Amino acid sequence: MSAPTASASSRAAASRMAPWSYLTQPRVYMSLLALSLLLIIPALSGSAFIVHIFVTICVFAGLSTAWNIVGGYAGQLSLGHTIFYGIGAYTAALMIQHFGLTPWLGMWGGALVSAAVAVGIGYPCFRLRGPYFALATIAFLEVIRLLATHFHTVTGGSAGLIVPLKLGWAWMIFHDKINYLFIAFGLLLLCLGVSLWVRHSRLGYYLTAVREREDAASAAGINNTRVKLQAVVISAVLTSLIGSFHAMYLTFLEPATMFSLTTAIEIAMYALIGGLGTVAGPLLGTILVVPIAEASRGWLGASASGLHGFVYGSVLVLITLTLPGGLVSTFGRRVGELVDRLPGARPRPEREAPALPHIGGTPGEPILEAENLVMRFGGLMATDNVSVTLRRGEILGIIGPNGAGKTTLFNQISGFLKPTSGVTRIYDDDGRMLTPRAPDEFARVGVGRTFQITQPFGKLTVAENIMIGAMMRHAHLDDARAAALRIARLVGLHDLKDAEAGNLPVSDLKRLEVARTLALEPRILLLDEVMAGQSPSDTNKMVEIIRAIRDTGVTVVAIEHNMQAIMSLSDRIVVLDSGKVIAEGEPSAVVRDPRVIKAYLGEEFVNAQGL
Amino acid sequence: MDVLAQLILNGIMIGSMYAIISVGLTLIFGIVRVVNFAHGEFLMIGMYAVYLLWHHLGLHPYVSALPIVVLLFVIGALTQRLIIQKLLSADEYIQIFATVGMSIALINLALLLFGADLYAVNTPELRAPVPFGGYSLLVGHVVIFVCAILLVAGLHVFLNRTPLGRAIRATAQNRNAALLMGVPVERIYIITFGLGAACVGLASALIVPLYPVTPTIGTYFVLTAFVVVVLGGMRSIYGAFFGAMIIGIVDSLSGYYIAPDLKEVVYFIIFILILIFKPTGLFGFGRGTE
Numbered sequence: 027m028s029a030p031t032a033s034a035s036s037r038a039a040a041s042r043m044a045p046w047s048y049l050t051q052p053r054v055y056m057s058l059l060a061l062s063l064l065l066i067i068p069a070l071s072g073s074a075f076i077v078h079i080f081v082t083i084c085v086f087a088g089l090s091t092a093w094n095i096v097g098g099y100a101g102q103l104s105l106g107h108t109i110f111y112g113i114g115a116y117t118a119a120l121m122i123q124h125f126g127l128t129p130w131l132g133m134w135g136g137a138l139v140s141a142a143v144a145v146g147i148g149y150p151c152f153r154l155r156g157p158y159f160a161l162a163t164i165a166f167l168e169v170i171r172l173l174a175t176h177f178h179t180v181t182g183g184s185a186g187l188i189v190p191l192k193l194g195w196a197w198m199i200f201h202d203k204i205n206y207l208f209i210a211f212g213l214l215l216l217c218l219g220v221s222l223w224v225r226h227s228r229l230g231y232y233l234t235a236v237r238e239r240e241d242a243a244s245a246a247g248i249n250n251t252r253v254k255l256q257a258v259v260i261s262a263v264l265t266s267l268i269g270s271f272h273a274m275y276l277t278f279l280e281p282a283t284m285f286s287l288t289t290a291i292e293i294a295m296y297a298l299i300g301g302l303g304t305v306a307g308p309l310l311g312t313i314l315v316v317p318i319a320e321a322s323r324g325w326l327g328a329s330a331s332g333l334h335g336f337v338y339g340s341v342l343v344l345i346t347l348t349l350p351g352g353l354v355s356t357f358g359r360r361v362g363e364l365v366d367r368l369p370g371a372r373p374r375p376e377r378e379a380p381a382l383p384h385i386g387g388t389p390g391e392p393i394l395e396a397e398n399l400v401m402r403f404g405g406l407m408a409t410d411n412v413s414v415t416l417r418r419g420e421i422l423g424i425i426g427p428n429g430a431g432k433t434t435l436f437n438q439i440s441g442f443l444k445p446t447s448g449v450t451r452i453y454d455d456d457g458r459m460l461t462p463r464a465p466d467e468f469a470r471v472g473v474g475r476t477f478q479i480t481q482p483f484g485k486l487t488v489a490e491n492i493m494i495g496a497m498m499r500h501a502h503l504d505d506a507r508a509a510a511l512r513i514a515r516l517v518g519l520h521d522l523k524d525a526e527a528g529n530l531p532v533s534d535l536k537r538l539e540v541a542r543t544l545a546l547e548p549r550i551l552l553l554d555e556v557m558a559g560q561s562p563s564d565t566n567k568m569v570e571i572i573r574a575i576r577d578t579g580v581t582v583v584a585i586e587h588n589m590q591a592i593m594s595l596s597d598r599i600v601v602l603d604s605g606k607v608i609a610e611g612e613p614s615a616v617v618r619d620p621r622v623i624k625a626y627l628g629e630e631f632v633n634a635q636g637l
Numbered sequence: 638m639d640v641l642a643q644l645i646l647n648g649i650m651i652g653s654m655y656a657i658i659s660v661g662l663t664l665i666f667g668i669v670r671v672v673n674f675a676h677g678e679f680l681m682i683g684m685y686a687v688y689l690l691w692h693h694l695g696l697h698p699y700v701s702a703l704p705i706v707v708l709l710f711v712i713g714a715l716t717q718r719l720i721i722q723k724l725l726s727a728d729e730y731i732q733i734f735a736t737v738g739m740s741i742a743l744i745n746l747a748l749l750l751f752g753a754d755l756y757a758v759n760t761p762e763l764r765a766p767v768p769f770g771g772y773s774l775l776v777g778h779v780v781i782f783v784c785a786i787l788l789v790a791g792l793h794v795f796l797n798r799t800p801l802g803r804a805i806r807a808t809a810q811n812r813n814a815a816l817l818m819g820v821p822v823e824r825i826y827i828i829t830f831g832l833g834a835a836c837v838g839l840a841s842a843l844i845v846p847l848y849p850v851t852p853t854i855g856t857y858f859v860l861t862a863f864v865v866v867v868l869g870g871m872r873s874i875y876g877a878f879f880g881a882m883i884i885g886i887v888d889s890l891s892g893y894y895i896a897p898d899l900k901e902v903v904y905f906i907i908f909i910l911i912l913i914f915k916p917t918g919l920f921g922f923g924r925g926t927e
Contacts, residue, residue, distance in 0.1 A: 103730045105737075150913040156729035157672040161863055162912045165905045168860060172902045287856075291737055298734055332748030332852070339742025343720065346735040350727055 052368035057306070061218075065211055069204060077203045079320045083312055084210035085272050090296040090308035091217040092264035095224055097294055098303035100257045101237030102152065105290050106163030109147070109170050110140040110262040112284035114269025116174070116181060119189045119279055122197070129198045133270035137263040144262035145255055152254045164287060171285035186280040189273060198274040206275050213271055214309075217264050222305050224260065228497050228506075233257055234303075235483050235494045242481035245440065247469035247498035247546060288335070295342050301354030310353050315341060378515065379508040385549055385579030386455040389419035393581050394473070394550055399438050399448035401431075401605075408434040409445075410605040416550065421572065421582045423596030423613070425589070427625055430602040432585045433478055436552050440475040441468040452550070469498060474548030478555045478585075480535040484528030488519050491527050491538055495545030510545055517541045517571055533564045537571070544575065551575060553584040557591055565591055593617065601625065643772050644889045650778035652885020653785040654844060658858055659865040659877040660788060661836030665713075667872035668809040668829045671721055674736040677859025678743035679834050683709050683841025684850040685747065691758045691845075698758055699780075702842035706835045713834025717827045725826075740855075747852035757849035764846070781843045788836065789878050796874075805829055809872070861888075861901075864908040 048054050068080040093107050117136030121127040127135075151162045174181045181187060193199055200206060224230045232253045235243040240250055273279055283289070300311030319334035349356050387393070394416040401408040409431045416422055424432050437443040439450045442465050452460045452471050462468045468475075474495075483491050492510035493503070500506040514520045517537045522530065527538060536556050543551060553572070557565045569591055576582050586592035592599070592613075599616040601609040603625040609616050616622055658680060665673045683705050690701040716739070724732050763777035796802035807815040808825045816822050848854065865884050869876030884904050891903040 101730075103733060150909075154912060157733055158867075158912055160733055161672070161867070162909055164860070165864075165909050165912075169902050169905045169909070172899065172905075176896065176898050176902075288741065291741065295734070295738070298730075302730070331753070332745040335745030336742050336749060339738045339740070339745060342738025343735055343742065346727070346731050346738065347720065347723060350724075350731050 050370040051372070052365045052370050053362065055370070056365050056368065061215070064214070065207065068207055074203050075324055077207055079317055079324075081203065081206050081210045081275065082320055083316050084207065084214040085268055085275075086293065086296060086316055087309040087312035088210070088214040088217040088268045089265055089293045090300075090312055091214070091221050091305075092261045092268070093293045094297045094303065094308045095221060095233075095261040095264075096254075096258050098297055098307070099224065099230055099233040099237070100254050101233075101303075102254065102258070103156070103160045103294070104163045104258075105160050105287065105294060106147075106165075106167035107261070107265055107293055108285050108287070108290040109143065109167050110265035111269035111272070111289070112170070112174070112281070113140045113143060114266030115273035115279055115284050116187070117266075118270035119187055119273050120180070122190050122192075123187075128196050129270055129274050130196070133267050136270050137266045140262040140266035141259045144258045148255050148258040149251070152251055164290075167285055167287060167290060171281050174281040174285060181281065182279070184280060184282065186278055189277045189279070191277065198271065199277065209271055210275075213268050217268075218305065218309065220260060220264060221308075224257070225305050226503070228503065229253060229256055231486075231490065231494055231497060231503075234486060237303075238483040238485060239481045241442070241465075242477065242483065242542070243494070244442075244465035245469060245475055245477070245481075246495045246542060247466050248494075249464070249466045292338060295338065297352075299341065299345050299349075299352055301352030301356075301358065304352070304354040304358065306358075307352050307354045314353070376511065377504070377508045379505070379512040381512065382547065382578060387418050387457075387549075387579075389417075391418050391453070391457065392416065393418040393453050394439065395451045395453075396435070396439050397449050397451070399435065399450070400446045401434050401438060401443060402446045407605045409438065409602075411448075412602070412605070412607055414439075414600055414607070416581055416583060417598075418581055419576070419579060420597040421576055421584065421595055423592040423599045424583060424585045424602060425587070425592060425599060426602035426608075429604075430625075431605040432602055433554060434605075435602065436475060436554055436583075436585065439468075440473055440552055441465040455549075469546055469548075472547075472549035473552065474543040474546040474550070475552040476539040476543050476554050476556055478558070480532070480539045482527035482530070482535055482538055484526070486527055487524050488527055488530070488538060488541075489514060489523040492519075492541045492545045495542040496547075499545075499547045506545075510541075513541045513544050516544070516574065518567060533560050536560065536564075537568070540568075540571065549580060551580050551582045553582065553586075555585055555587065557586055557588045569595055639771075640893070641890075644893055645886055646769070646772050646774060648886030648889030649882055650774060650782055650885070651888055652882040653778070653782040654840065654881075655858070655861055655865050655884055656785040656878045656881035657781070657788055657836055657840040657843070659862045659869065659881050660785075660792065660874045661833040661840075662859075662862050662866050663833075663869065663872065663874050663877040664792075664836070665830055665833035666866065667874075668805060669717065669721065669725075669826050671725075671732050672736065673830075673833070674733065674859075675716070675739040675743060676833075676837065676862065677855025677857070678740050678747075679709055679712060679837045679855070680841050680844075680858055681747060681850070681852065681855035682712065682743065683838045684845050684848075684854060685751065685756070687842050687845040688756045688758055688850050692756075698760065698842050698845045702839060705842050706838040709838030709841075710831040710835040714827045714831035716834070717830035721830065722823060722826065744852050744855070751850075751852065753852065755849035755851055758845055760846040775847070777843070777846045784839065784843060785878065785881075788839065789874055792874055801828070861904070864904050867908055867911055 064080060064084060068077045089111065093104065096102050096104055114133060114136035117139055118129045118132035121132035121135055122129060147166050151159055154162055175184050178185065191199060193201065198209065232248050235246060235248060236250050236253055243250055296311035296315060297308040299314060300309065301307030315338065319337060322334050392415050396412065396414045399409050399412045412435055426432055434443065438445045441462060449461065452462065452473060454460060460471045462471050483494060489507065489510050492513050493506045496506040496509040500509055511523065514523050517540055519534065519537055519541060522534060530538065540553065540556055557568050560568060565588060572582060572595060584592060584595065596613055599611065599613050600607055601616060601622050608621045608625060609619045662673060662676050665671060686705050686708060687698050687701050690696040691698060720735055724735055765776050766773045767776055767779060796806055804820045805825055807818065807820055808822050812822055861884060865880040866877055868883060869880030887904050887907065888900050892900040895903060
C-alpha cells in the first residue's frame with residue numbers, strides 16, 4: 027500500500043531515457059534501415075508487378091502483426107481474424123457508396139464496428155482453450171460469412187460489391203500503384219509500432235503472464251479477461267483499418283474472399299513461420315513466403331492454380347516439424363548479438379528500489395477474518411465451518427495431514443474458490459472492512475499467495491516474473507523492474523535475474539514463487555508449502571526470508587509439513603483435520619494436544635503413549 | 638405433418654452421413670487427443686479415389702469401398718507416424734497448425750491435379766426413391782443409414798470385446814498408466830489414427846454417388862463434423878452418432894423453414910452456444926487441467 031516516495035520517483039524520472047536517444051541503438055537504426063527497404067526496392071524497380079508484391083507484403087505483414095497481438099502475445103489462436111478484415115472492408119466501401127464518405131473516415135467507422143464485434147466474440151470465447159477457441163473463432167467467421175452472403179441487399183452477396191471508383195488521395199484510389207504502397211507501408215509501420223509498444227508495456231507482460239499461467243496471473247492481480255479483451259480490441263482495430271485500405275486496393279469485395287478462412291489461416295501462418303509472440307516475426311514470415319507465392323501466381327498464372335496454396339500448406343507442416351519456434355526464436359539471438367556489436371550500443375542502466383517503509387496499522391488487531399467457511403465438492407466437505415482470525419504482524423502456521431483442507435482454505439481466502447457458504451473479511455491499515463471477490467481483487471487489497479505447485483511464467487526471465495507482480499503497484503515499468511530487483515536480492519535470486527524461469531531447479535522456483543508474491547507488496551502473505559522438497563540449507567534460507575518479510579510488517583500465513591521449521595517460525599498454529607479446525611494455539615501447546623497427535627499418528631499411538 | 642415427418646426422415650439420412658465422418662474424427666480426438674483439421678481432406682482424397690476407380694476401372698463405388706478403406710487407413714497411420722507422433726509433446730497450437738497445414742496442402746494439391754471441376758459418378762440406381770410408409774427415401778441414403786449403424790455397432794464390439802480395443806480404451810483413459818501396463822502407446826495411436834481415417838474412407842465410397850467431388854468438398858463436410866463432435870461430447874462415438882442425427886435434422890428443418898442458405902448459420906450458432914455454455918461438461922475437462 028506504500029506509494030514510492032517523492033524523491034525516489036524523481037530520481038527514477040531522471041534515469042529514464044528520452045525517446046529519440048534510442049535512435050543511436052544499433053537494434054533500432056538497423057531495424058529502421060531494413061524497413062525502409064520495403065519502400066526503396068519497389069520505388070527503384072519501377073515495375074507495377076513488384077510494387078504489387080510489396081503492397082501485398084505490407085498488407086499481410088500488417089495483418090499478421092495485428093493478429094500476433096492476440097495469437098502470439100495472448101496465446102489465443104484465432105482462426106477467424108478475417109472477420110475484422112472483412113468488416114473494415116465492407117464498412118469503408120458501403121460508407122462511400124451510401125454516404126459519399128471518404129475511406130479515410132470510413133476506415134475508423136469500420137474499426138469501431140470491429141472493436142465492438144471483437145468484444146462480443148472475445149468475451150464469451152476467452153474461456154475456451156486451445157483447439158476449442160480456434161474452432162469457435164472458425165464458427166464465428168463462417169456465421170458472419172454466411173450472413174454477409176445471405177443479406178445481399180446490403181453487401182451485394184456473392185455477386186460482389188464494386189467500390190465506387192473516384193480517383194485521388196481523398197478516395198484512396200490511384201492510377202499509380204506506388205501511392206498504394208505509401209499507405210500500406212504507413213499501416214504496416216502503425217501495426218509494428220503498436221505491436222512494439224504492447225510488447226514492452228504492462229499489457230504485453232500481462233498478456234504473456236496470462237498465456238503462460240492463468241491462475242498465477244490472477245494471483246498477481248491481473249484481470250485475465252480484461253487484458254485479453256484489450257489485446258483483441260487493439261488487434262481488431264488494426265486488422266480492420268488494413269481491411270478498409272485493402273478494399274480500396276482490390277476495388278471488388280465478395281464475402282468468400284473478405285471473410286475467408288484460408289486467408290485467416292495464412293495470416294496466422296506468417297506469424298508462426300516468423301516467430302509467434304515476437305515483434306519482427308510476423309513481418310519476417312510474410313517477407314519469406316508472400317513473394318514466392320505471388321511470384322508463382324504471377325508467372326505461372328492460371329495453369330498453376332493451387333500451387334501457392336500447396337506451397338503454403340507444406341511450408342506450414344514443415345515449420346511445425348523443424349522450426350516450431352519460428353525464425354526469430356531460432357536465429358534471433360545470434361542476429362541480435364551481431365547487431366549489438368555495431369557502434370552506439372549502450373547497456374541499459376539497472377536500478378534497485380530502496381526497501382519499503384514499514385507497513386502501518388496496530389499489531390495484534392485482526393487483519394483477516396474467515397468466518398464459517400464451508401466448501402463442498404459433491405459429497406465431500408473440504409472445509410467444514412472453518413473460522414480463522416489472522417492478527418496483524420503475526421506468523422500463523424497451518425498444519426494438518428494430507429487432505430485436511432489446508433490448500434482449500436487458502437483458495438477461499440485468496441478468492442480462487444468461492445465458498446459454498448461463509449465470508450472472508452479483510453481490514454485495511456485504518457481498520458476499514460473489505461470483501462473482495464475475484465483473485466485479482468484479493469491481490470489488490472493486499473492478499474498475496476503462492477502456489478503449492480510452483481507456477482512460474484516459464485518463458486520470462488526471473489526478473490520479469492517478479493516484475494509481473496510488481497506492476498500491480500508501479501505505474502512505470504522501470505519502477506517495477508527496480509522493485510523486482512530489490513526483491514530478487516532479498517530472496518537470493520539476484521544472480522539468476524536474467525535466467526529463463528522455465529529452466530530453474532525446484533528450490534529456486536519456490537523462492538521465485540515467494541518473490542513474485544512479495545512484489546505485490548502484500549500486507550498478508552499466504553505461503554503454501556514453500557519449504558516442501560527443499561534441502562536443509564535451503565529450508566534455513568527460507569525461514570530467514572520469511573522472518574525478514576515479517577519484520578517489514580507483513581502478516582504471514584504458512585501451510586507447512588516441515589514440523590521443525592513451522593514450529594520455530596510460527597507465533598500461532600492452527601491444526602486442520604478432515605476440513606475442521608481441531609486445535610489452535612501456541613506451537614508448544616499444539617504439539618502436545620492429544621487430538622493433534624491422533625490426527626497425525628492415529629488413535630493407537632495415543633493409547634500406547636498413555637496420553 | 639407430412640412435410641415435417643419427411644423432413645425429419647431426410648434429416649436422419651443426412652445425419653447418417655455426418656455420423657460416419659464424425660465417428661472417425663471422434664476416435665482421433667478422443668484417443669490421440671489431436672483435433673484433425675485435415676479430416677475433411679481425407680474424405681476428399683477418398684472421394685477422388687472412388688471416382689478414379691469408377692472412371693478408369695468401372696468399379697462400382699460400393700465395390701471400391703474396401704480398397705479405399707484400406708488406403709485411408711494407411712494414409713491416416715502414416716500421418717500419425719510421420720507428423721503427429723513428432724508433435725505429441727509440442728504446444729497445442731503447433732498441432733493445430735500442422736493439421737491445418739496438411740489440410741491446405743491437400744486441398745491445393747487436388748486443385749493442381751484435378752482443377753476446380755466437379756466430378757460425379759453415374760449411378761442412377763442409388764438415386765432412385767424407395768417408398769417408406771408413405772414417405773420417400775433415396776436408395777443411397779438408406780445404405781448410408783444402415784452402414785452408420787453397422788459402423789457404430791462394429792466399433793462398439795471392437796472397443797469392448799477385443800484385446801486391441803481394450804488397449805485403445807486404456808490408452809484413451811490414461812496414457813501413462815497404459816504405457817506402464819505394457820501397452821505400446823505409440824502403435825495404438827497409429828492404429829487409432831488409421832481407423833479414424835478409415836471411417837472417412839467408408840464415408841467417401843458412400844457419399845460419391847450422391848455428391849460430386851471438388852477440392853473443397855472436405856471443408857464442406859468437416860466443419861459440420863466438428864459441430865457434431867462437439868455436440869456429441871468430443872470423446873464418445875455414440876455421442877457423435879446422436880449428435881450427427883440432431884445436426885442432420887436441424888439441417889433439414891432449418892433449410893426448409895428458415896432459408897436454405899442459412900441452415901449452416903443455425904447449426905454453427907448451436908455449436909458456439911454449446912462451446913460457450915457447456916464446455917467442461919461436454920469435453921470432460923475441468924478448467925485448469927494442463
